[in-house]
Amino acid sequence: VARLQERARLFLELATQRGLDTGLSRGSAVIPVIIGDSALSLRLADRLFEQGINVHAISYPAVEEHKARLRFFITTLHSPDQIRFTVDALATTLSELRQEALYITPTN
Template identity: 40%
Template structure:
């Protein structure tokens, strides 16, 4: 499972007992919930940042509710991209489980194209974070112009025009890559891992692409497992067909 580094770091900093369930494995999650006494928190991403696939968020939320666990989702890669027209509230909106999320952690730098991030939660959790979170307290506030840019981007995202262009580009690029024989795992989003396998070969691929004016980062061990190196591509709504065919 390729969980985001921010989730891993947050879990470690919490000093809680950490139990990891297998990727989207609901049976494994239920076993852990059933066998854990006391307060419980379930944390997952909305869109997984290395493979581009969705979490089974609707079913995970149901299990969290059944076992009285706090539900936290990091939807940095799904927010303002997926959901329903008029809101595009990310993977929780896509699965219609917004009311089952206790804490929604997200980014302003992905779907909105700005900078920074936010936490959406109850007033009680918000006050707790403001007064107790060292990462918040000892971090400089966002400059006013960046906050204003993010606020201005929200109504543009809610219209859905850019999302439709993005989804067309993603579908087009999926087909071109698979027609060429590349494996993109189970990606269902704008994050597309082109699986290479060998670490050196992934670096060589990246270097050759850069010579042609295409900047693609090779992702390799220890960010991913040994032998699972890949080129991590991200399609945007502003890419043209010509860009994607380069």
């Protein structure tokens, strides 16, 4: 149990340092990262999967649209290096997708 708590704490600390919103998650191995947009959450999950990270988007109607999120399940099998890689990939990919969204213009 101590190792699991340590791994979850590491994920939370790194996510907080990178400015990611983990909501009220504290002391749990199930950690949400709130994205706030269902479509963006789905694209982000797909991009992370391409990088070898298996995470699922939780989107509307399961949660309110502004609370769309990715839900990470931390286990004792995840090494600290894997957790660091995951949080870095998450923060970088989310930033890239948000930048891409700035250049998308709606069509009529």
